[in-house]
Amino acid sequence: MKKIVRLFTKGAKSIIAWILLLLLLIFAAITVAEYVKLPSFIPSWSRIFEALGLSPEAPQIIEADKFEIHIIDVGKADSILIRCEGEDMLIDAGEKETAGKVINYLSSVGVKRLKYVMASHPHNDHIGGMSKVLKRFDTDEIIMGDYPVELTPTSNNYEKLLDTIEDKNIPVKKGEAGVTFELGSAKAEILFPYEGYINDELNNYSLVTRFEYGERSFLMMGDCEEEAEDAMLDMNVLKPCDFLKVGHHGSNSSTKKRFLSAIKPEYAAISVGQYDIYGHPDDKVLGRLDDFNVKYYRTDYSGTIVIRSDGSTITVDTEK
Numbered sequence: 001m002k003k004i005v006r007l008f009t010k011g012a013k014s015i016i017a018w019i020l021l022l023l024l025l026i027f028a029a030i031t032v033a034e035y036v037k038l039p040s041f042i043p044s045w046s047r048i049f050e051a052l053g054l055s056p057e058a059p060q061i062i063e064a065d066k067f068e069i070h071i072i073d074v075g076k077a078d079s080i081l082i083r084c085e086g087e088d089m090l091i092d093a094g095e096k097e098t099a100g101k102v103i104n105y106l107s108s109v110g111v112k113r114l115k116y117v118m119a120s121h122p123h124n125d126h127i128g129g130m131s132k133v134l135k136r137f138d139t140d141e142i143i144m145g146d147y148p149v150e151l152t153p154t155s156n157n158y159e160k161l162l163d164t165i166e167d168k169n170i171p172v173k174k175g176e177a178g179v180t181f182e183l184g185s186a187k188a189e190i191l192f193p194y195e196g197y198i199n200d201e202l203n204n205y206s207l208v209t210r211f212e213y214g215e216r217s218f219l220m221m222g223d224c225e226e227e228a229e230d231a232m233l234d235m236n237v238l239k240p241c242d243f244l245k246v247g248h249h250g251s252n253s254s255t256k257k258r259f260l261s262a263i264k265p266e267y268a269a270i271s272v273g274q275y276d277i278y279g280h281p282d283d284k285v286l287g288r289l290d291d292f293n294v295k296y297y298r299t300d301y302s303g304t305i306v307i308r309s310d311g312s313t314i315t316v317d318t319e320k
């Protein structure tokens with residue numbers, strides 16, 4: 001009998017140990033689910049609190065965050081909303097086919113008018129939807145590059161863009177190295193291309209813009225490739241930055257080691273479509289980002305990516 005009791009006690013102890021271990025694992029999984037994407041049947045604490053009606057009224061957006069970059073998911077194209085203290089700016093507007101998506105997104109986050117619209121360069125995946133966006137949102141100023149005659153685009157989208165700028169009488173600011181402007185209290189400077197720069201590829205005329213807000217800085221590369229990166233390195237205009245909008249949708253022709261060594265970003269985002277026929281983003285680029293310990297996000301996996309900063313901290317939220 002004693003033996004049976006002992007066996008039972010031993011059995012019960014091991015069952016309790018197993019239950020405790022299981023509870024510990026569940027607790028750990030729920031905690032981890034807050035920060036890492038786990039299978040949807042594992043809820044995070046905030047989802048549990050929400051289900052119990054215990055969520056705080058305000059969403060988890062930190063109110064002190066004052067500078068935002070929204071990498072809008074427009075597939076293999078660029079459309080980037082930058083917001084600061086009530087002022088809004090759009091860099092690129094994606095393809096013509098996704099103009100509605102860009103317009104809806106801007107409306108949904110409360111954009112009323114745009115202080116600046118910048119065309120990084122006149123390829124269709126950057127300016128295709130721009131005419132429609134300009135028609136929908138009053139814009140104080142448009143910033144565009146100047147191109148050699150042989151590279152000046154003749155596309156229908158570009159013609160439409162120029163027509164809309166003329167129809168709505170939008171002032172045009174020439175974008176080139178040295179041009180500075182402000183968005184809220186954020187300071188922006190165009191680093192590239194400089195006057196007299198010659199290249200035979202329109203991508204390498206992309207306007208490169210660096211934003212500074214408080215102690216943090218953010219670099220927008222358009223579709224610049226290695227030659228433009230090298231030209232900037234030669235001109236010594238690249239300073240370390242906290243966030244990089246990766247050039248040319250993660251193509252291996254961009255984001256080279258020398259360039260990353262100069263800017264050493266902590267975060268990066270790649271605007272790219274699912275099942276990209278060009279193989280973007282290139283594994284070699286992802287490898288280089290990994291080598292430099294960059295925490296990168298990609299729109300094909302995460303949807304729209306929002307980077308927020310209060311001038312000292314940086315947080316990143318993704319649509320999925």
Ligand SMILES: [Zn+2]
Nearest residue numbers: 077123125223
């Ligand atoms: Zn592009």
